Amino acid sequence: xxxxxxxxxxxxxxxxxxxxxxxxxxxxxxxxxxxxxxxxxxxxxxxxxxxxxxxxxxxxxxxxxxxxxxxxxxxxxxxxxxxxxxxxxxxxxxxxxxxxxxxxxxxxxxxxxxxxxxxxxxxxxxxxxxxxxxxxxxxxxxxxxxxxxxxxxxxxxxxxxxxxxxxxxxxxxxxx
Numbered sequence: 001x002x003x004x005x006x007x008x009x010x011x012x013x014x015x016x017x018x019x020x021x022x023x024x025x026x027x028x029x030x031x032x033x034x035x036x037x038x039x040x041x042x043x044x045x046x047x048x049x050x051x052x053x054x055x056x057x058x059x060x061x062x063x064x065x066x067x068x069x070x071x072x073x074x075x076x077x078x079x080x081x082x083x084x085x086x087x088x089x090x091x092x093x094x095x096x097x098x099x100x101x102x103x104x105x106x107x108x109x110x111x112x113x114x115x116x117x118x119x120x121x122x123x124x125x126x127x128x129x130x131x132x133x134x135x136x137x138x139x140x141x142x143x144x145x146x147x148x149x150x151x152x153x154x155x156x157x158x159x160x161x162x163x164x165x166x167x168x169x170x171x172x173x174x175x176x
Contacts, residue, residue, distance in 0.1 A: 003088045003144040005038045005066035017068070021046040025059035032063020041069040043082065044093050054085035054122055061086070068146065074100055079107040084121035089146025096155040098162045105168035108147045110138035113168045142168070 008015050017038035020028060023046070031039055041048060041056045048056070053069055060067035070091040071078040082090055092104050106114045118134070120127030123141070130137035147169050149156070156163055 003066060003146065004064070005068075005088065006144060006146055008037060017066075019070075020056065023047065023052070025055055028056050028059040028065065029063045032060060032065040036065060038066040038068050040091060041067060041087070043078070044070045044072045050081040050085050053082060053087065057086040057122075068148075070150070074104055076107045079104065080117060083108060083116070083145060084119070084123050086122045088144065089148060091148045091150050093150045094153060095149040095151055095163065096153045098159060098166060101149050101163050101166040101169065104147060104149065105166060108145065109142050109168045113142050 005015060005017075015037040017036050017040060018031065019040045019042050020031070021042050028039055039056075039060050041053050041060075043049070043053060057067040057069075066088050067086065068089040068091060069082045069087040070093060071082050072093075074092055074094070079090060079092075090104075090108060092100075095101060095104070106116075108114060108116060110116045110118065118124075118137070124130050124137055131140050149163060149169065151157060151160060151163065
């Protein structure tokens, strides 16, 4: 489950990606041929639900794009389903408080960092690609899954240092 985008960020390399709202796997595959590093499947403003997100994730991976998704809201269902269909990271809109970020991490990371539920889904090869044990899967997934709060509110900006210091997020040195 290596996250190519995360690897580039950790090496301090610049990355380039785009938002996607077109509704076609062919468009995502075409974007992958351009040399982009990632695509953000926009479920906040786009018309997509988890079924189509899963198809777009597969199309992105076929062409070497790291699939991220902007979820529609801070909710367990929105976060869990998006990650279960294979998104390598999520962008969460309308973050306001540190408590919001802690809730996002709780839903998006496995124990011991969060409380994400586990099932045999696409993200873990339907239970066949979990790295040896459940504990291994939790560790690998926690390391590779990007959780990126979208700071677009005054409340978030006023408390930005505390917001970005919550365990489980992209670190301050990792920038998209």
